[in-house]
Amino acid sequence: MPKGQHFGRKQTRAYTGEYHRINARIFKPLLTNPLGNYSLDSEYLDNEHSKLKLSENKNGIRYLTFTINHKPHHIALKLDNRSASNKLYITCPYCQGQRQHLYAIKYAYGCRKCIGLHYATQSERPQERLMRRIRKLRKDLWGYDWPDVNNMFERVIYWPKPKWMRWKTFEQRRNKIIELEKTYWALAAQQLKNTFGNYLSNSELPIK
Numbered sequence: 001m002p003k004g005q006h007f008g009r010k011q012t013r014a015y016t017g018e019y020h021r022i023n024a025r026i027f028k029p030l031l032t033n034p035l036g037n038y039s040l041d042s043e044y045l046d047n048e049h050s051k052l053k054l055s056e057n058k059n060g061i062r063y064l065t066f067t068i069n070h071k072p073h074h075i076a077l078k079l080d081n082r083s084a085s086n087k088l089y090i091t092c093p094y095c096q097g098q099r100q101h102l103y104a105i106k107y108a109y110g111c112r113k114c115i116g117l118h119y120a121t122q123s124e125r126p127q128e129r130l131m132r133r134i135r136k137l138r139k140d141l142w143g144y145d146w147p148d149v150n151n152m153f154e155r156v157i158y159w160p161k162p163k164w165m166r167w168k169t170f171e172q173r174r175n176k177i178i179e180l181e182k183t184y185w186a187l188a189a190q191q192l193k194n195t196f197g198n199y200l201s202n203s204e205l206p207i208k
C-alpha cells in the first residue's frame with residue numbers, strides 16, 4: 001500500500017496541544033497533606049480524570065490513584081532530593097518514567113512518550129526500544145498516516161487488513177505486533193514493581 005493511503009477514518013495527528021496536560025508541581029501539597037480523596041480543579045478534565053485518591057504504601061511512597069473506565073491508574077509522587085529545588089516528578093502509569101507532565105487521554109493518563117507525541121531515540125531503555133520497534137512494524141503495515149499508529153494505548157487487534165494484502169500474511173505480521181505488545185506491557189508491569197515495590201500487584205495494572 002502506498003504511503004499516505006488511509007482507510008476512511010478521519011486522519012488526526014497527535015500534537016501536544018490536543019491533550020490537557022497536568023504538571024507535577026500542582027501535586028506538591030499532597031506530599032504533606034492528609035491521605036484521602038482529592039479533586040483536581042480544572043474545567044478541562046472530566047470527573048474521572050479529576051478525582052483522585054492519595055495513598056501511601058509500606059515503602060513510604062505516596063501515590064495517586066485515578067479510577068478511569070473502572071480501572072485504577074497509579075501515579076507515584078517522586079521528590080528529587082538531590083536538586084536544590086526539590087523538584088517533584090510524577091510517574092507515568094505505564095512506563096513508570098519520572099515526568100514533569102502527564103497528559104489526559106480518553107481512558108488514561110500517560111506521558112508523551114507512551115502516547116506517541118514524541119519519543120527520543122537516545123539512551124533508550126529496553127522498553128523504549130521495544131516501543132519504537134512496535135511503532136515501526138505498525139507503520140510498515142498500516143502506513144504512517146494511520147491515526148493511532150504511535151499510540152501505545154490503542155491495540156492493533158481490531159485494525160483492518162490493508163486491501164491488497166493476503167490474509168495469511170496480514171495475520172502473521174499483525175500477530176507478531178500483538179506478541180511484541182504483550183512483551184511491552186509485561187515490561188511495564190515490571191517497571192510498576194520497580195516504582196512501588198511489591199505493594200501493588202500486577203493485577204492492578206490498568207492495561208493488560
Ligand SMILES: [Zn+2]
Pocket residue numbers: 092093094095096097110111112113114115
Ligand atoms: Zn509513559
